Amino acid sequence: MRPSRPYRVFRGVALAVVVVGLIAPLLWMIAASFKTNVDIYDTAKTFSFSPTVDNYANVLQRANYVQYIGNSLWVAFAATVLSLVLGVPAAYSMSRFNMRRSALVVLMARVIPGVSLLVPWYYVFSNLRMVGGFTVLILSHMFVSLPLIVYIMMGYFDGLPTELEEAALVDGLTHIGAFRRITMPLSVPGIATAGILSFIFSWNNFMFALVLSGADTKTLPVAIFDFVGYASIDWGGLMAAATVVTLPIMVIALFVQKYVVSGLTAGATKG
């Protein structure tokens, strides 16, 4: 069914509008991050301005962003690895033994408002003098990562045929051996999908770090607010900060686009 010519023209125009609408604001942000604050306030210099990297120098040196980038990387990485270690075997069990009620408990975490966990966490962890440390931050991000990983991996294991495992059992492997040597290698694409998505969500997470991070453990989404003062806003610095926060994750996502899309749409077409 080849679409008619008028439709193809219409589609081309409509999609061009969509693409411009989605991309232009991002380009605007990046452009503003290369302007001085004087140029940002001058509407005559909207498109023609002499670019400067002062804002980035400011963000990376004075505002301590190198450390915050490290914090964000470490928290997202640790939360993702720990969630994979806990989540992948659990998803396997829940899929193979049809543990739907247990799965529901884990998946409820996607529904619960994060604030309702923050008060009890804050209470317990401040008594343990752990608020402001990395441990509690990583644990809180696992609240997002673990259910996500269990959800994606359950779908993946549901779709993985059991014949190969059964053959491995016949050949003398134990159940756990079959999981480790047969199922795990077959699941690498699923694990990659779950891990990448968990990393993105953890990197972007704001609310938990807002309450639980300290001056030394601040993650990037919280550090953005350093550029928003009560009286005035350093727009150039703010846009450079926003670019530093979000550009790396967008670039990473483009390189692993296939995995990101399959993770975001997991479970959409069945069950």
Added chain:
Amino acid sequence: MSTLTTPVTTSPEARPVPPEGSAWSRWANAHRKWLFAAPAMTFVAVLIVIPVVWTGYLSLTDAEGSVRAESEFIGFQNYLDVLRDTDRFWPAVWRTVAFTGVVLLVEVVLGMAIALLLWRPFRGERWVRVAILLPLVATPVAVGMMWRLIFDPNIGMANQMLGWFGIGPQPWLAGQHSALPTTMFIDIWQWTPMVVLILLAGLTSLSDEPQEAALIDGASTWQRFRHVTLPLLMPTVIVAILLRGIDALKTFDILYATKGRGGGSFHEVETLNVYAYGLSFDYNDYGVSSTVLIIFFLIIIGVMWALTYRKKGLER
């Protein structure tokens, strides 16, 4: 002459052998179901179930001030107070419902339109897919800051563009009545692509045969969409509504990034989530905040239950 009619395997490798190994290994294999699931379940129980139960308990107390302060059990008093609060609570409920309803409706309609445009392969498809992915993975707080500059009444691009058409400047996020619609717009910009991806996955999994049959029967494009594509796609549409709805109800990052604490000085964008956050961490009013959270939680569960119920009805 007797012959063997059935081949007998004599090689020991081919025969099923009982699992060998230590007693630990045998025990582990026999109990693998719970051995695999237990660590994750324990994590969830300790860090999620207990806090939620605790929130339920706190909602029945007058806990406030410091987390170490004494609190008294006051029964359902908080619930009575909150449900009678027409100053902050009910407006927050209304804003949550309006925000979620509007963004869901626009995102599903717009997402469906874009997904249908992308359905059949064409040249340049890759670039459209890149454009669709970028807002989705962008950090919501950074997105909020980005739109804050674009919607700035004095220096923002939005008013500059309106100026090209001779339209006067609008207050956008700064206006008491325009702030909430503007945040809705930001949410729609960021999350319509999510609906597109989900619906596109659904469309791609549909078989071509019903379409072709309808075409042979002389159905128009609209008829084919209305009576063939849409009914077949309905379960996927509900999944999209479910996933987006949960997140839309809980929207926090862009509201906090654009309007700050309490949803702005007049609470213009204070939804239930923002209100509960403010009660907990700006006012330290833990009892009341827990009550708001429990009610909020019940609303979310109710909506989800209704949608899942509807989806099951469609699949039958």
